[in-house]
Amino acid sequence: MIKAVIFDIDGTIIDSVGAHIEAWKRTFARFGKEVSDEEIRRHIGEGSDDMLPVFFSPEELRRFRPDLEKYRGELFKREYLPSLKAFPKVRDLFERIKKDGKKIALGSTAKEEQINIYKEIAHITDLVDCAVCSEEVAQSKPHSDICRVALQKLGKLAPAKVISIGDTAYDVETAAKSNVCTIGLLCGGGTSEELQRAGCVALYQDPADLLAHMAGRFWASRGQQRLVLTEKPA
Secondary structure (H helix, E strand, O other): OOOEEEEOOEOOOEOOHHHHHHHHHHHHHHOOOOOOHHHHHOOOOOOHHHHHHHHOOHHHHHHHHHHHHHHHHHHHHHHOHHHOOEOOOHHHHHHHHHHOOOEEEEEOOOOHHHHHHHHHHHOOHHHOOEEEOHHHOOOOOOOOHHHHHHHHHOOOOOHHHEEEEEOOHHHHHHHHOOOOEEEEEOOOOOOHHHHHHHOOOEEEOOHHHHHHOOOOOOOOOOOOOOOOOOOOOO
């Protein structure tokens, strides 16, 4: 029986993928790289430690990485963060999970300050048991650190008693490295194909769709079998 849920944030409970793509695209252009939206989308959800070397050489990163990350962080905070919204039914979903007696953790590559803002945007501060931010780990997604720390904060629960919910293959990989299964949401950065290939046990369109399917034995034996996908047409 599942006892806790670890949620990703960007693209999973907060509608922010488009904003992140734009912020990264403007940042890359500022530092001499013209990159397409699709190229960036494929790396949304991945920590910058792994993302930036895809687009810049080691010599370039030695020269200006701190300036690039500072510029991008300030740009996102100033021009995008204030207008972000949660996906519909996020608080209802969290209330249902708590009603079912489960703990809730947030696990994100974002910094603590940003996670706190996200919790306020989604009106879920009082429903979250713990959160793991980028400052608490040596390596971010898709490495195992975020999920591993979340498991510790949840009371050292066995991985089989925890389910992860995310929107990218990086979320799935992070959880899998701690032997935690993942439910994928299609409202963020990952495609149905990418999420299925990464190993999601089920797919739902968004938080509202996930909430609508929580009935009966939803929490039982999530890792024992591959679940029927419930993707809806876009």
